[in-house]
Structures are given as structure tokens and as C-alpha cells.
Amino acid sequence: MEKTTSTPSLHSKFLKRPDSLQLELLPIPEDGPLAKYQQSSTGLVHVGFKDLTYTVKEGILRRKPRDLLRKVNGEFSAGELTAIMGPSGAGKSTLMNILAGYTRSGVAGKLLVNGEEREESTFRKQSCYIMQNDNLQPLLTVHEAMTVAANLKLSARNTHREKQSRVKEILESINLWQNRKVKTCSLSGGQKKRLSIALELLKNPQVMFFDEPTSGLDSLTSKQCVMLLKQIASTGRTVICTIHQPSAMIFEMFDHLYAVANGYCIYQGTVEGLLPYLEQSNLKCPPYHNPADYLLEVASGDYGDFTEILVKQSDNGLNQEWRNKQRNSLQFQSLDHIDKLMESGQITPVKAPPILFKKITNGNAKEATFCGNSQYPTSFCNQIYVLLKRTFLLISRDRTLTYSRISTHLGIALFIGTLYHGIGEDASNVLNNFNFLFFSVMFLMLTAFNCVTTTFPSELPIITREHFNKWYSLKSYYLAITLADIPIQMVATLLYAIVTYFLTMQPVEAFRIFSFLFMCVLISLVAQSFGLFIGAIMDIKNGVIFGPFCFLPFTIFSGFFVQLNDSHPYMRWLFHISFLKYGLEGLVLSVLGYDRGKLPCSADYCHFVYPEKFLDQMDMEYAQYSTAVIFMLSLVAIIRIAAYFALSLQIKKRT
Structure with a gap:
């Protein structure tokens, strides 16, 4: 110089x-x-x-x-x-x-x-990059946001007391300590900007x-x-x-x-x-x-x-x-x-915390952790643990993602259960029972798909900022967000399945109840996986428009509108790749398969007194419940892996 x-x-x-x-x-x-x-x-x-x-x-x-x-x-x-x-x-x-x-x-x-x-x-x-948009988690308080950042950005060698002391020191320095219990969505623009700075100051x-x-x-x-x-x-x-x-x-x-x-x-x-x-x-x-x-x-x-x-x-x-x-x-x-x-109180008191730091070097040293080597301040296992806690906290406060989903499943279950009350034990209502099962497939699929498609894209700006600033690896985030949402989806699905199963008076046999509930969960997990994939590659608007193309074309090949033997020979292969077909078969076999006995008939004539006759007419006489389970589980794994790579490409494109 x-x-x-x-x-x-x-x-x-x-x-x-x-x-x-x-x-x-x-x-x-x-x-x-x-x-x-x-x-x-x-x-x-x-x-x-x-x-x-x-x-x-x-x-x-x-x-x-x-x-x-x-x-x-x-x-x-x-x-x-x-x-x-x-x-x-x-x-x-x-x-x-x-x-x-x-x-x-x-x-x-x-x-x-x-x-x-x-x-x-x-x-x-x-280094750190604080972008123009603050991209903060709106449902976390200031102190919770800082605590999560401290647990991710500070080494595991620091005790909980040391991390909290650091959080308090920085929040006091930028005059946010008195707002520590305020959710970030309620902060002013200047407070959000100061919080964004405070989150990165933790990394020193x-x-x-x-x-x-x-x-x-x-x-x-x-x-x-x-x-x-x-x-x-x-x-x-x-x-x-x-x-x-x-x-x-x-x-x-x-x-x-x-x-x-x-x-x-x-x-x-x-x-x-x-x-x-x-x-x-x-x-x-x-x-x-x-x-x-x-x-x-x-x-x-x-x-x-x-x-x-x-x-x-x-x-x-x-x-x-x-x-x-x-x-x-x-x-x-x-x-x-x-x-x-x-x-004098004329302006907001803020000051920079006095922080000493080490000299930067051009090296590739990696910190050894109990989960292996990591290029991040904390281990992969700890990242998952912290992110799971944060995600569960966000889910518990998200009315749309949690309470609305559960209340919707319960409300629709009561409505459908009342509408189809008692159809499961009468041979004259076999077709109505079949309609109920198909509706269950479509309802569970659409609700699980839409919940993820409309919420996951809003997380992308936050993921981009935090991942770029070396808070955590993309693998740990994806694993945490995947695991955290599964219990909520399962609770909502099981709530719908249990209520409708007993209101429609399906056979009260343990293995049939378990088979029905398990297949309902698999259907919702497949749809949730599709939602993650679409949410990773599209914004909310495009996801809502183009997302249904992932499964709606397969409804015609589900076995409800057209049976396999009645379709054109050149199009029969589509039945074998339709997950709706396997989901519907799984539910039908749960309540009508496995050599179920003769059904009572309350009408003058019942065509499907024997469930085997109905299965034969629906081209399900050779269907296997185990095949449906294997196909659905494989589909869940394949789509979720594809969603991870789609998310990875999306993050790379943004950075």
C-alpha cells in the first residue's frame, strides 16, 4: 500500500x-x-x-x-x-x-x-452476511432465537450458563434485553435489524x-x-x-x-x-x-x-x-x-459488545465432535437436537400447520362418520363403503400435501441465511424438519382414521384396525413427501397450481373410476405405478379382505353379500396388502431423498 x-x-x-x-x-x-x-x-x-x-x-x-x-x-x-x-x-x-x-x-x-x-x-x-431482508423465525421470541443461535454457533465445550451469559451480554449491548420475551414478528424494523446483527455476533x-x-x-x-x-x-x-x-x-x-x-x-x-x-x-x-x-x-x-x-x-x-x-x-x-x-434518552442506547477474537488463518482444520468431524461449530447430532427442539416449538405455535390441521381432520371425520354411519356392517352399503374408502385416500392425500406445500417454501429464505452463515448443515436441517412434522401428521391422520372407522362400523378386529390405520398413515406420508418435494422446487403460488399434477393424473388409475381389466392394454402399466391404487387397495383389503365372512343384508337383495365377490369385480382378488406397504414405504424414501437433493440445488442456486 x-x-x-x-x-x-x-x-x-x-x-x-x-x-x-x-x-x-x-x-x-x-x-x-x-x-x-x-x-x-x-x-x-x-x-x-x-x-x-x-x-x-x-x-x-x-x-x-x-x-x-x-x-x-x-x-x-x-x-x-x-x-x-x-x-x-x-x-x-x-x-x-x-x-x-x-x-x-x-x-x-x-x-x-x-x-x-x-x-x-x-x-x-x-465471516457472516446479514442480508437486506431480516428473515427471522416469526414465532420465536428474541431470547429463544438467540438461544437457538447460541446452541448452534457456540462450541459444545461452552456450558449452558456460559451461552446464556453471552446471549444476555449481547442483547443488553444492543438494547434488546427488555424485549427478550417479544416474538420477532412483533418487533419494529430497527429491532429486527439489531436482532439479525446480534444473532451473528454470537459467532464472533x-x-x-x-x-x-x-x-x-x-x-x-x-x-x-x-x-x-x-x-x-x-x-x-x-x-x-x-x-x-x-x-x-x-x-x-x-x-x-x-x-x-x-x-x-x-x-x-x-x-x-x-x-x-x-x-x-x-x-x-x-x-x-x-x-x-x-x-x-x-x-x-x-x-x-x-x-x-x-x-x-x-x-x-x-x-x-x-x-x-x-x-x-x-x-x-x-x-x-x-x-x-x-x-439523555434522545436515541435508543446501543453499543458493540467488547469481544476479543482469534486471528484468521487459511487452513482446513476441522473440529472433532462425538458425531465425527464437522466444519460447523457444533456436531451433527447436536444440530439435529437443537433444530428438532426449535421445529417442535414452531409447530406448537403455528395455528395453520398444527391446530387447523388437527381440527380440520376431526371436523371432517365427524361429518363423514355421520354421513356414512353404519355402512361397514351391511352388504347393501358395500359400494358406499368403497366410496368412503376412496374419499379417505383423497382427503388424507390432499390435506397432507397442501399443509407442507404452503408452509415449507416460506422457510427457504431463513434456511438460506442460516446455512450460508454456517449455523448448521443442510442434512441436519432437512432431517430435523422431516422428523418433526411426522408426529403431527400422524396424530391428525390417526384422529380421522379412528373416528371414521368406528362411526362407519367397520369390523372390530385388531389386525383390521391396525391395517387400516397403518395404511392411512402411509398415504399421508407419501403425500407429505410429495409436498416436501414440490415445496423445495417451487414457491407457494406455483406449488399450489402445479403441485396437484403429482397425484391427480393418477386418480384415474386408482381403480375407482376404471378397473385394471377394463383399461386399454397399453395403459395398464400406469395402474402399477399409481400410489393411489396401492393406498386404496390397502384400505379395501383392511376392511373387506382376509377371508371376511358373509355380510348381513338389510335389503331385499344384496349383490355383494360375500366380500370376495366385490374384490373380484374391483380387480383386487390378487391384491396383496404387503405389496401395497412395500410400494408406499419405498415411495416415501425415494421422494424424500429426491426432496433433499432438490432443496440442496435450490439453496445452491440462491447462493
Whole structure:
């Protein structure tokens, strides 16, 4: 790095505000009131990049390459709050995603850590990416969310008391301790943003990336958010964020500015050096004009095309003359002024917790755990345990996924049981009994499918954030969410099956009752598996529209509308792959098969007095219950494995 030169102060060029609200750009006092924010240089992490290019292909038939970043260079130092700015489409979010490791394909150039090419897996462990949307679990309280994160992100060597002490320390630091019992869905926008930051601080990251941290916040809350980021940076971390159009006050709080336009770097340096830098190209900011707005106007070409001149002047990010090694812009005295405002109650009191951290290294060391080696802070088994607890807690509070599902099954069971009351013991109602069994197949299938299809896609943004930030492996999450929902689905299914079985007066024989209940559970598990698969590859809207195509075409081959022997020879193979056929056969055999005796007849004539005659007419005389069970269990396993790989591809596509 070249020796930096001092730059003139720009206080006179910034929009003037009352002294009570102004943040002055002041030098660091040797023993000032905020000397507590200073840290040793040991273990600091500087993030850099050299000749960074990002190319995408556009078009459908002729896919033409287009560069969104063009050999940009830069370095973001530890202890600085860095802002990446630029107009829409300039490449600032693309640059952020590449630096965070969120975007990896189509990237050329070098990503550096402390001047050396970084090892991606190691860097990901020591960094975090807080996205624009908070993506929090809405049904968890603040303390529950922090506890789950602590159990996943802190080593198993830490005791429960140590984890809770850490949670309390961070929540108190960001002024959320008094809201610890509030569900995240009831938090304000600023509180959600602070909670998102707190969740990642548990891992003690050395590098923190923020995508539009002030998006959707009012001016006061935005100022408090940026102030918190500044204090986090002052503890020695590298804090990098994209920001679109900050106010003049917020703009002054940044230590380092990296400006992009059309995929090039047009400025890299201190905030106070921006306007003198632009003046070298005869770009003079008008009086009482926000320098941040002026920068965006210049980058957008409102004053002419100066991109090439500014890129040459900044050497596409290589020019370090406008950097200030002294970090005068840390504004410790301004932070002291903010502390006084917090004490007076004018703004929300927040502060960065004093955290020491280890030096980042480029290695592949893996922590040994009781479940084998893991690249995550805690073991695979512990991840499943924590995620199962969280999922059960969410399910217990989810009215749609739990209470509505159970009440729906109970309500429909009472209705159908009343409608078909007593049909199971009379030969004159064999066809009605068959209709009841087919309705049961369709009802269990649709309810199990829709419950998962409409809820699982909403989890994807949360999974993406947590998995990317190394909370847990995708295998542990999928296994936990799969295991957690099975008991609820089984309770709802068994509730429907038991009520309808006895209200319709099916034979009271233990093996028949068990066979009926077991087949009902298998039907619902197959449908639930299809729901997981569709939810993993489609959003809610497309899942509701296209999801039924997974099973509705097979209803015609279920044996209810058309029997096997009556169908066209070339289409009979479809009967053998229809899980609805096997589900219906399993229920019919449970109540009418296994050599059931002669049925009583209350009418003048009953055609199906002997159940074997009915089975023969329905082409079920050779059906085997065991075959249906094997087919359904195999289908559950195959579809759930396919759903896992679909989820894995979806997560990779998002990252």
C-alpha cells in the first residue's frame, strides 16, 4: 500500500446542521473518552480483491456475456466501517455478494485476506452476511432465537450458563434485553435489524457484510443502525455494507467509501476526501447539497459522462492516495457525543459488545465432535437436537400447520362418520363403503400435501441465511424438519382414521384396525413427501397450481373410476405405478379382505353379500396388502431423498 497523503476537511462543504445534531470528523485523541473502542492490531482481518470481474450470460438462444464488474480492485481494512455505494445496476450488490462468498460462479480475479489469496471455507467460518431482508423465525421470541443461535454457533465445550451469559451480554449491548420475551414478528424494523446483527455476533465474526442495512428504516432508526455498525467496526472487525442513498449525517459516519459505476471503481478513500477528489475533475458539489446524493448523480451521468475519467483517476481501485491510515474518520468524539444522546434518552442506547477474537488463518482444520468431524461449530447430532427442539416449538405455535390441521381432520371425520354411519356392517352399503374408502385416500392425500406445500417454501429464505452463515448443515436441517412434522401428521391422520372407522362400523378386529390405520398413515406420508418435494422446487403460488399434477393424473388409475381389466392394454402399466391404487387397495383389503365372512343384508337383495365377490369385480382378488406397504414405504424414501437433493440445488442456486 502506498503512503497516504492527508486530505483537506470538508466540514464547510457538508450540509450545515445544528451543533446538537452534527457529527464532526475529528482526529482520534490519545486518551480520549472513547479510547475503550480501540483494539490491538493483533488478528485484524483486511479484505481485499484484485482484478475482480463478474460475468453473466444474457439471452435465451444466443447467450451473450456481459460484465457486471470489470477488473476492480480494493481493500477494506479492519476497524473501518466501509460503505459500497453506486447507482442502481452499478454493481455494488454484486461486489458485496462476491466478497461475502454468496456468489461464486462467473467470478474471475483474486479475493484476498491480509494480502494473501483466501481459502473460502475458512473465510466463511470467520465471516457472516446479514442480508437486506431480516428473515427471522416469526414465532420465536428474541431470547429463544438467540438461544437457538447460541446452541448452534457456540462450541459444545461452552456450558449452558456460559451461552446464556453471552446471549444476555449481547442483547443488553444492543438494547434488546427488555424485549427478550417479544416474538420477532412483533418487533419494529430497527429491532429486527439489531436482532439479525446480534444473532451473528454470537459467532464472533471477524468480517461482517451487510446488504442495505438501513433499507425500510426511518432516518432516526437508520442512524442508530449505522452507529451500531460503526461501534462494531471500532472493536477491530471489518464491517462492509452496501448503502443506496444515505443522509448527510449517516454518510459522515462511514470511515471508508468505495464507489462503483458501470462495473468500475470510481473512488476509494475516506468520506472527507470525496469532494476534493471530485473537484480534481471539475465536479464541484453545490452548497447545501448532500455529498452522497451528489456522488450518485455523478455516477449516474447527470453532469455528463465522467466515469472513464474517474476510473482512470482511481486506477480502478488501485489508487490508495485518498485512504487515511490514521483513521481520523473513526470520530471517537462523535461517538462520545452519541453516547450522551443515548444517556439523555434522545436515541435508543446501543453499543458493540467488547469481544476479543482469534486471528484468521487459511487452513482446513476441522473440529472433532462425538458425531465425527464437522466444519460447523457444533456436531451433527447436536444440530439435529437443537433444530428438532426449535421445529417442535414452531409447530406448537403455528395455528395453520398444527391446530387447523388437527381440527380440520376431526371436523371432517365427524361429518363423514355421520354421513356414512353404519355402512361397514351391511352388504347393501358395500359400494358406499368403497366410496368412503376412496374419499379417505383423497382427503388424507390432499390435506397432507397442501399443509407442507404452503408452509415449507416460506422457510427457504431463513434456511438460506442460516446455512450460508454456517449455523448448521443442510442434512441436519432437512432431517430435523422431516422428523418433526411426522408426529403431527400422524396424530391428525390417526384422529380421522379412528373416528371414521368406528362411526362407519367397520369390523372390530385388531389386525383390521391396525391395517387400516397403518395404511392411512402411509398415504399421508407419501403425500407429505410429495409436498416436501414440490415445496423445495417451487414457491407457494406455483406449488399450489402445479403441485396437484403429482397425484391427480393418477386418480384415474386408482381403480375407482376404471378397473385394471377394463383399461386399454397399453395403459395398464400406469395402474402399477399409481400410489393411489396401492393406498386404496390397502384400505379395501383392511376392511373387506382376509377371508371376511358373509355380510348381513338389510335389503331385499344384496349383490355383494360375500366380500370376495366385490374384490373380484374391483380387480383386487390378487391384491396383496404387503405389496401395497412395500410400494408406499419405498415411495416415501425415494421422494424424500429426491426432496433433499432438490432443496440442496435450490439453496445452491440462491447462493
